[in-house]
Amino acid sequence: MEENEQSARGLHFVGKKDELIEAKQSFRSIEDRDILIIYHQGVFYAMDSYCYHAGGMLNNGDIEEINGKLCIICPKHKYKLTLAKGECLYKGNNPKEKPPVPRWYSKGVKQRTHTVTENNGEIYVKLSDNPNWIESDYYQGEKGKIERAKA
Ligand code: FES
Numbered sequence: 001m002e003e004n005e006q007s008a009r010g011l012h013f014v015g016k017k018d019e020l021i022e023a024k025q026s027f028r029s030i031e032d033r034d035i036l037i038i039y040h041q042g043v044f045y046a047m048d049s050y051c052y053h054a055g056g057m058l059n060n061g062d063i064e065e066i067n068g069k070l071c072i073i074c075p076k077h078k079y080k081l082t083l084a085k086g087e088c089l090y091k092g093n094n095p096k097e098k099p100p101v102p103r104w105y106s107k108g109v110k111q112r113t114h115t116v117t118e119n120n121g122e123i124y125v126k127l128s129d130n131p132n133w134i135e136s137d138y139y140q141g142e143k144g145k146i147e148r149a150k151a
Pocket of ligand 1: 051052053054055056074075076077078079
């Protein structure tokens, strides 16, 4: 693919496939957005690198399967974010259930995720074009940097 064709499609080169596989988790800045690229069990994922909860760096968070969904565990307060969609999962009880059995619930999509593609051993990220506010947006850009410093 030609370079100008890639940028016309919003694709940003983020590294060689082999290097990103070896690194497992890689931090990149794309258009003023800080992104974490994750390689896990043969699949690449990309998401905002600052946790929506309080701006913690997700880098080096453990990856675990929870309720059938792969999640990164935020190192700061252990929130669980699905790699595929950025949903936050939590364990809770339904008080109407007697006796209550703890189950996993979703708080919905909280972390913005981005699209990763591969071409000839090179990896590209296309930033999410979802126009809706997603909570992890709060910690991005210049304003986000100030908020992260306060958190
Ligand atoms: Fe990630 Fe609090 S900052 S869980």
